[in-house]
Amino acid sequence: MNKLYILIAASMLMINAYSVQAETGWEDNFDPIKTTWVETTAVWTDLSGSTAKLTENDSTLSYGFAQSEPITLDVSKYKELLISVSAVDSGALYSVQIQEVGGAEAYANAISNMGFPGTKIVDISSLMGWSGTKTFVINIWIDGESKGVAFDTLQIRATETGMAAWSEDFNPVKLSWTQESCLWTDSEGIGAVLTESNPSVSYGVVRSEILTIDLDIYNELYVKTTAIDSGCYYSVQIQEIGGSGEYRDAISYAGGAATQIIDIAKLMNWSGTKTFQINIWLDGESKSTTFEKIELRNGEKLPGYIYWRDHFNPRKELWYDIGAYWTDNGDSTSTVTEDQPGISYGKVESETLDVDVSLFPEITVDITNVTGGWLDVAIQEQEGYYAASNVITAITAPGIYKGNVADAMGWTGRHKFRIVLWVNGNGKSYTFDSIQLAMDCGTNLLAGDYNEDCQVDFQDLANIAETWMSEYDMLDVKDISDNWLDKAY
Numbered sequence: 504m505n506k507l508y509i510l511i512a513a514s515m516l517m518i519n520a521y522s523v524q525a526e527t528g529w530e531d532n533f534d535p536i537k538t539t540w541v542e543t544t545a546v547w548t549d550l551s552g553s554t555a556k557l558t559e560n561d562s563t564l565s566y567g568f569a570q571s572e573p574i575t576l577d578v579s580k581y582k583e584l585l586i587s588v589s590a591v592d593s594g595a596l597y598s599v600q601i602q603e604v605g606g607a608e609a610y611a612n613a614i615s616n617m618g619f620p621g622t623k624i625v626d627i628s629s630l631m632g633w634s635g636t637k638t639f640v641i642n643i644w645i646d647g648e649s650k651g652v653a654f655d656t657l658q659i660r661a662t663e664t665g666m667a668a669w670s671e672d673f674n675p676v677k678l679s680w681t682q683e684s685c686l687w688t689d690s691e692g693i694g695a696v697l698t699e700s701n702p703s704v705s706y707g708v709v710r711s712e713i714l715t716i717d718l719d720i721y722n723e724l725y726v727k728t729t730a731i732d733s734g735c736y737y738s739v740q741i742q743e744i745g746g747s748g749e750y751r752d753a754i755s756y757a758g759g760a761a762t763q764i765i766d767i768a769k770l771m772n773w774s775g776t777k778t779f780q781i782n783i784w785l786d787g788e789s790k791s792t793t794f795e796k797i798e799l800r801n802g803e804k805l806p807g808y809i810y811w812r813d814h815f816n817p818r819k820e821l822w823y824d825i826g827a828y829w830t831d832n833g834d835s836t837s838t839v840t841e842d843q844p845g846i847s848y849g850k851v852e853s854e855t856l857d858v859d860v861s862l863f864p865e866i867t868v869d870i871t872n873v874t875g876g877w878l879d880v881a882i883q884e885q886e887g888y889y890a891a892s893n894v895i896t897a898i899t900a901p902g903i904y905k906g907n908v909a910d911a912m913g914w915t916g917r918h919k920f921r922i923v924l925w926v927n928g929n930g931k932s933y934t935f936d937s938i939q940l941a942m943d944c945g946t947n948l949l950a951g952d953y954n955e956d957c958q959v960d961f962q963d964l965a966n967i968a969e970t971w972m973s974e975y976d977m978l979d980v981k982d983i984s985d986n987w988l989d990k991a992y
Contacts, residue, residue, distance in 0.1 A: 526581075526660070526661060527581075527658060527659070527660045528574075528576040528577075528580075528581030528659045528660060528661070529574050529576065529581075529658070529659045530656070530657065530658040530659070530660075531571075531654075531656070531657045531658075532553045532655075532656055532658075533549070533550075533553050533554055533555035533654060533655065533656070534552065534553035535549055535555075536549055536555045537571075537572070539571065539572035540569050540570065540571060540572075541569065541570040541571075541572075542569045543567065543568055543569060543570060544559070544560060544561035544564070544566075544567025544568055544569075545557050545558060545559050545560060545561075545567035545568050545569045545643070545644075545645050546558055546560050546569070547569065548651075550653060552675070553655060553656070554589060554653050554654065554655050555653070555654055556590075556651045556652065556653045556654075557569055557597075557643055557645055557651060557652055557654065558645065558649065558650065558651035559595075559645040559646070559647060559648065559649055559650055559651070560649065565646065565647060565648040566644060566645060566646040566647070567644070567645055568642050568643060568644040568645070569642070569643050570640050570641070570642050570643075571640050571641040571642075571657075572640070573604050573638050573639070573640055574638065574639055574640065574641070574659070575636065575637070575638045576636065576637065576659060577635060577636050578627060578628040578631070578633045578634065578635070578636075578637050579628060579634045579635055580661050581659050581660060581661055582626050582627055582628040582629075582661070582662075583624055583625070583626060583627075583658075583659065583660050583661070583662060584599075584601070584613055584624065584625045584626075584627045584641075584657075584658070584659050585622070585623075585624050585656060585657070585658040585659075585660065585668070586599055586613065586614060586622070586623050586624075586625070586654075586656070586657060587621075587622045587654065587655040587656040587657075587669075588617075588620045588621060588622075588652060588653065588654055588655070588679075588712075589620050589653045589654070589655050589677060589678050589679045589712070590620055590652070590653040590678060590679070591617075591618060591619055591620055591652050591653075592647065592650040592651050592652065594647045594650055595618065595645060595646065595647040595650035595651060595652055596616045596617065596618050596645075596646040596647060597614065597616075597617055597618075597643065597644065597645055597646070597652045598612050598614055598615050598616055598617070598643070598644040598646070599612065599613045599614040599641065599642070599643055599644075599657075600612050600613065600641070600642040600643075600644065601613055601627055601630065601631055601639055601640075601641060601642075602639055602640050602641075602642055603631070603637065603638070603639050604638040604639055604640060605638060609631065610642075611630050611631055613625040613627065613630060616646065619712075619713055620653075620679040620712045620713070621679075621712045621713040621714060621715065622668065622669045622712060622714050622715070622716075623714075623715040623716075624668050624715070624716060624717060624721070626717070627659070641657065653678075662720055662801060666800060666801050667721075667798045667799060667800040667801075668714075668716045668717075668720075668721035668799045668800065668801075669714055669716065669721075669798065669799045670796070670797070670798040670799075670800075671711075671794075671796065671797045671798070672693050672795075672796050673687075673689070673690075673693060673694050673695035673794060673795065673796070674692065674693045674694075675689050675695075676689055676695045677711075677712070679711065679712035680709050680710065680711060680712070681709060681710040681711075682700075682709050683707065683708050683709060683710060684699070684700060684701035684706075684707030684708055684709075685697050685698060685699050685700055685701075685707040685708060685709045685783070685785050686698050686700045686709075687709065690793065693795055693796070694729060694793055694794065694795045695793070695794055696791050696792070696793050696794075697709065697737075697783060697785060697791060697792050697793075697794060698785070698789065698790070698791040699735075699785040699786075699787055699788065699789055699790050699791070700789070705786065705787060705788040706784060706785060706786045706787075707784070707785055708782050708783065708784045708785075709782070709783050710742075710780050710781070710782050711780050711781040711782075712780070713744050713778060713779075713780055714778065714779055714780065714781070714799065715776060715777070715778045716776065716777065716779075716799060717775065717776045718767065718768040718771075718773050718774060718775065718776070718777055719768070719774055719775060720801050721799050721800060721801050722766050722767060722768040722769070722801070722802060722804060723764055723765070723766060723767070723799070723800050723801070723802025723803065724739070724741070724753050724764070724765045724766075724767045724781075724797075724798070724799055725762070725763075725764050725796065725797070725798040725799075725800060725802070726739055726753070726754060726762070726763050726764075726765075726794070726796075726797050727761075727762045727763075727794070727795040727796045727797075728757075728760045728761060728762075728792055728793060728794050728795065729760050729793045729794075729795050730760055730792070730793040731757075731758065731759060731760050731791075731792045731793070732787065732790040732791050732792070734787050734790055735758070735785060735786070735787035735790030735791065735792055736756040736757060736758050736785070736786040736787060737754070737756075737757050737783060737784065737785055737786075737792045738752050738754055738755050738756055738757070738783070738784040738786075739752070739753045739754040739781065739782070739783055739784075739797075740752050740753065740781070740782040740783075740784060741753055741767050741770065741771055741779055741780075741781065741782075742779055742780050742781075742782055743771075743777065743778070743779050744778045744779055744780060745778055749771070750782070751770055751771060751857050752855070752857050752919070753765040753767055753770055753857075754854070754855075755854075755855035755857065755885060755919060756786065756855060756885070757821060757854070757855075758823075759821065759823070760792075760793070761820035761821040761854075762820050763819075763820065763821055763854065764802065764803075766802075766804070766805060767799075769805070769810060770857060772859070781797065806956060806957075806958065807957075807958075807990065808941050808942040808944060808956060808957035808958070808990075809863075809939055809940070809941040809942075810856075810858055810862075810863035810940045810941060811856055811858070811863075811939065811940040812937060812938070812939035812940070812941075813853075813935075813937065813938050813939075814835060814936075814937045815831070815835055815836055815837040815935060815936065815937065816834070816835035817831065818831055818837045819853070819854065821853075821854040822851050822852065822853060822854070823851060823852040823853075823921075824851050825849065825850050825851065825852060826841065826842065826843035826846065826848065826849025826850055827839050827840060827841050827842055827843070827849035827850055827851050827924070827926045828840055828842050828851070829851060832934065835936060836871055836934050836935060836936050837934070837935055838872070838932050838933065838934040838935070839851055839924055839926055839932060839933055839935065840926065840930065840931070840932040841876070841926040841927070841928060841929060841930055841931050841932070842930070847876075847927065847928060847929045848925060848926065848927045848928075849925075849926055850923050850924060850925045850926070851923070851924050852883065852921040852922070852923050852924075853921050853922040853923075853938075854921070855885045855919055855920070855921055856919070856920060856921070856922070856940065857917065857918075857919050858908075858917065858918065858919075858920070858940065859916060859917045860908050860909040860912070860914050860915070860916070860917075860918055861909060861915045861916055862942060863940050863941055863942055864907045864908050864909035864910070864942075864943050865905055865906070865907055865908070865940070865941050865942065865943040866880060866894050866895065866905065866906045866907075866908060866922065866938070866939070866940055867903060867904070867905050867937075867938070867939050867941065868880055868895065868898075868903070868904050868935065868937075868938050869903050869935065869936040869937045869938075870898060870900075870901050870902060870903075870904070870933055870934065870935055870936070871901050871934045871935070871936050872901055872932075872933070872934035873898075873899065873900055873901055873931075873932075873933055873934075874930075874931050874932045874933075875928050875931045876899075876926060876927045876928020876929075876931030877897045877898060877899050877927045877928065878897075878898040878899075878924065878925065878926055878927070878933050879893050879895065879896050879897065879898070879924075879925040879927070880893065880894050880895040880896075880898070880904070880906060880922065880923070880924060880925075881893045881894060881922075881923040881924075881925060882894055882908055882911060882912055882920050882921070882922065882923065883920060883921045883923050884912070884918065884919070884920050885919040885920055885921060886918075886919045890912065891923070892911045892912055893911065894906030894907065894908055894911045898933070907943060908920075908940070922938065922940070941957075942957055944956075944957035949986045949990075950982040950985065950986055951963055951979070951982035951983035951984075951985065951986045951987075952986070953966040953967055953975075953979070957990060958988070958990040959982075959983055959986040959987055959988060959990075960987075960988060963983055964983060967979050967980070967983075
């Protein structure tokens, strides 16, 4: 019994320790340029804001480099090298190199012969095969006679929860956007307005710099919009660079201002380091949307069996109220109420989800209070024929209810849709603790998975500890031991 609680307590301590804010080991944000650079055969020039340009100036060769001061860090802790480049002269290539000081003077390129702007994060401990405290320099090489490259940030840091790999706060707008058929306009302070500007069709796009990011760490795309013109819709798309060039919408045809957070690793079914762009599409002739922030960060990682969840703490912002409305209750619940004069039903629709329903077919709703009437949970397709069907019908009492999207819609593979909650009954309301879309592990439930989350872990120990020897005994502990850390996915 005591061992169970010790294990649970240990897991909580590990979680809390992971969330402690990490430190920056070394940084040049070029505002101003560090005076400690050795400009051997390339020279720095300060640019406006936190940007500086490194230009090749070797008198005999067409390449040159600048070298940082010696840096001494524990690379087991400070392992991430972040490199942000905002502009590259035509014909220029740049490389960023780590070189040991003393010892074998080993060196390796974190970036090799790159010819375009972008943000890249490299694990220098893995790159160099290092651990513990090391002393080294950063060499930046420029290839191209009198060519230059503009840098925004060089940083060596630890990884922390909530830390960003790439961020656009529009203060000012990054110069690295490709404004193909939409235009950015700076607004005062934080934020910028994106306006459709395609002369031949009523939609347009801007594309971010090319990003190379480890999505096992930086899985979360954060997008905040603060205003949108009537009749305007915006989509935020992730597009692979190289490989198959696949793309998917993280946000699809949003018609309202909101803060949205998307797990793009799960969206794209990616792991490890990937190279991609963020494309923002606007639909609506000369229409505009105001963006306050776009960020790729180390965020909440839902368990592998869950694709999407609203735990109402706080409630996701991009629900569409159509004859019904949400009320936050100040705890981890929200209430949806029918509010359509003359008609006894109304609905709210979730954001558009882009999901492989063969993997994530199961909707679960947890309802804690009902004032009458009945509730239907439906799916509304957001492409093709816009097909719709109920997944769960005629809920009239509190409880946990499940339904299968793939079965209800006759679908396999990937589809775009919204979750629709229909409230039937004048002024009637339903209070939700959570709604989620996940795998259906019911037919593959592991022995020892007592909370039915498709895996055997500390949560199951906590579950049996609550009713130890009244409902559970040592045979249940054996089930957990036999399948410890196993997953049904």
